[in-house]
Amino acid sequence: MLEGTVAWPSDVASRYRARGYWRGVSIGDVFEEAAQRHAEREAVIEDAKRVTYRELRTLVNRVALHFAERGICSGRRVIFQLPNSLEAIVAYFACLKVGAIPIACLPAHRQFEIEHLARFTGAFAWLIPATYREFNFISMAEDLREKLPELREIIVTDGACGKNLTSYDDLALDPIEQRRSPAALNALRPRPDFPAVFQLSGGSTGLPKVIPRTHNDYLYNSYLLASQSGFCADGTALIALPMMHNFPLAGGVQPGLLRGARIVLAHKTDPETIANLIESEGVTWLCAVPAMVLNWLNSPAFRHSDLSSLRSLAVGGARLHPEPARRVIGTLGPVLTQVYGMAEGLCCTTRPDDPEEVIIETQGRPISEADEFRIVDERLNEVEPGEIGELITRGPYTIRGYYKAPEHNRTNFTADGFYRTGDMVRLHPSGNLVIEGRNKDLINRGGEKISAEEVENLILSHPAVLSAAVVAMPDPLMGERSCAYVTLRQGGTLDLAQLNRFLEHKGIARFKLPERLEVVASLPVTAVGKISKKDLRDDIKRKLQEEGAGLTRRPSS
Numbered sequence: 001m002l003e004g005t006v007a008w009p010s011d012v013a014s015r016y017r018a019r020g021y022w023r024g025v026s027i028g029d030v031f032e033e034a035a036q037r038h039a040e041r042e043a044v045i046e047d048a049k050r051v052t053y054r055e056l057r058t059l060v061n062r063v064a065l066h067f068a069e070r071g072i073c074s075g076r077r078v079i080f081q082l083p084n085s086l087e088a089i090v091a092y093f094a095c096l097k098v099g100a101i102p103i104a105c106l107p108a109h110r111q112f113e114i115e116h117l118a119r120f121t122g123a124f125a126w127l128i129p130a131t132y133r134e135f136n137f138i139s140m141a142e143d144l145r146e147k148l149p150e151l152r153e154i155i156v157t158d159g160a161c162g163k164n165l166t167s168y169d170d171l172a173l174d175p176i177e178q179r180r181s182p183a184a185l186n187a188l189r190p191r192p193d194f195p196a197v198f199q200l201s202g203g204s205t206g207l208p209k210v211i212p213r214t215h216n217d218y219l220y221n222s223y224l225l226a227s228q229s230g231f232c233a234d235g236t237a238l239i240a241l242p243m244m245h246n247f248p249l250a251g252g253v254q255p256g257l258l259r260g261a262r263i264v265l266a267h268k269t270d271p272e273t274i275a276n277l278i279e280s281e282g283v284t285w286l287c288a289v290p291a292m293v294l295n296w297l298n299s300p301a302f303r304h305s306d307l308s309s310l311r312s313l314a315v316g317g318a319r320l321h322p323e324p325a326r327r328v329i330g331t332l333g334p335v336l337t338q339v340y341g342m343a344e345g346l347c348c349t350t351r352p353d354d355p356e357e358v359i360i361e362t363q364g365r366p367i368s369e370a371d372e373f374r375i376v377d378e379r380l381n382e383v384e385p386g387e388i389g390e391l392i393t394r395g396p397y398t399i400r401g402y403y404k405a406p407e408h409n410r411t412n413f414t415a416d417g418f419y420r421t422g423d424m425v426r427l428h429p430s431g432n433l434v435i436e437g438r439n440k441d442l443i444n445r446g447g448e449k450i451s452a453e454e455v456e457n458l459i460l461s462h463p464a465v466l467s468a469a470v471v472a473m474p475d476p477l478m479g480e481r482s483c484a485y486v487t488l489r490q491g492g493t494l495d496l497a498q499l500n501r502f503l504e505h506k507g508i509a510r511f512k513l514p515e516r517l518e519v520v521a522s523l524p525v526t527a528v529g530k531i532s533k534k535d536l537r538d539d540i541k542r543k544l545q546e547e548g549a550g551l552t553r554r555p556s557s
C-alpha cells in the first residue's frame, strides 16, 4: 500500500479477485504482452509520426530504462503536462512499467495548480513540452523549480532544453537497451494493487483532490468502458480530448493499446481537423464532450466528409441533452453512446441495443455487474424510483478514498464505502440514469470542471474586492460558463479584463477564468447568513434571458 491511500476492505478485495474483476497483473505487463502479440500492427499515429507496436515497445522499454536509471520509478510521482503526443504515450507506459505514478495534469494547468499538486504529492519529476499554444512551459518550470525541493527532474519533450532540464529526445534516442537489458525492468514491476495513476478530481472544495487508481481497478475499468462504449480491438480510436483526462485515457488510449487497436492523436478539435482524420484514418471510435459535438454538427466539414467508418461516438463529461443527441443520430447514424463517468471510478454508458429513445434521453447504466449504486436524499435514504436524488456508488473500480485527504474522505464517502458523487440523478424506467444536476459547488464548462471555491479564494485576494461568489451561468454551447459576483471595497473599481489579468497573474488555468463579472452592492444571503448561490444563479439566468430577449443591454464589464 502506498501511504495516504485507502484500500478496499480485504473481504471485498478477495471477492473482486475471485470473480476475476481484478486480474492481478500490472498494466505494464499487459502492455508488454499486447505489444508482442500485435508487433507489426500500427499503434500510434500523430501527424507524420506513425509507430507500430514493435516500435512503441522499444521506445517504452528504452524510456523506462532511462527513467529507472534516473530514479523515476517505485512509487515516485511524475507530473504529466503533455499535449496529446506519442511522447506522452511512451512516457505513460514507461512509468507504469517501473512503478512510477503519472499525475494526470493538463497542459492547461498553470503555476498555481502545478505548485500545489507537486507539493501535495511530493512529485519527483515533471514532464512538459517546451512551448504549447504559445505558452512557455520552460520558464514556468524554471520559476517553480526553486520552490519545489523534492522535484528532481524536469523533462522537456520538444525543442531546446535549458539548464538543469532533461531533453526527452536524449532519452528516446539513446539505445540504453544495448547496455542494460530490458529484463532489468522486471524487478521494478509494481504490484497490481499499487496506484498506477493519480487522476485529479474536478472537486468542489478548493484545489483538485488526488484520485489514486490501482493497476487492478484501472485495467478493469478500461476494458469494460471500452467494450461497452463500442470500442473494438481491431478499431481505430481518435483522441482529441486531452489524453490524460480519465475519459479518453481509460476509455480510449489505454484499452486501445492493451488490445492492439490504432490510436490516432489530434491536437485540435475543430470540425475540419476531426472530419479529415476520421476520413483519412478510417476512425471507428471517437470520444467527445457535448460542446465539441455541437460544434461539429453545425459544420459543413462534418456534413460533406465521408464519416462512414465511425461506429461509435462516445459523448460524456457533461450532459448531452435530447435535442442534440437526436441530431447526432440524424446526422451520423446510430453511432451515439452516452457516457457518464468520473475519475473517481464509476462509469455508465448507454448500450447499442438500448432503444433509440433511451440512448437519446439517458446517460446510460453502470458498465460492471459489480457496480452498486443508490439514489438517496440528504439523509442517505433511498428516494422513490423515478425521483431525483444524489447518486452514491461503490464497486471494483471506484476508489474508497482520495489520496492523503482524511477530512474530505469523511464527507465524500459514506461509512459503508459509497462514494458520494454529488450528482443529482433520476432512474429512468429503462433502468438507465438521467443526470439532472449537481449538488456540488462546481461549474462544468463543457466537461472542464471549475471549483467555485478555488476561484473565489483567488478573487478575494484582489485588493479591490470585498466579497466574491462564482456561479454557473447557462450557456447553449458549453452547458455552463462561470460568472463572478463581487462587492468592492470603498473606492475600488474592477472590470472583467482587470480581474482576469489578476487571476492569470496568479497562475491559474485559463479555462477557470470567469467569463462575466457582476459588480453588486451586496451579495444575497440565506436564512443562516451564507451567500445564497441559488439566488445568484437565478439572477444571472434572468439577466441572460432579458438580454436574449433584447430587454436589457449586456453590461460592458
Ligand code: AMP
Pocket: 200, 201, 202, 246, 247, 315, 316, 317, 318, 319, 320, 338, 339, 340, 341, 342, 343, 344, 363, 421, 423, 435, 438, 444, 447, 449
Ligand atoms: P471528471 O472526473 O472530470 O470526469 O468529472 C466527473 C463529473 O462530470 C461527474 O461527476 C458529473 O458531474 C459530470 N459528468 C460526467 N459525464 C456526464 C454526463 N454524461 N452528463 C452529465 N454530467 C456528467
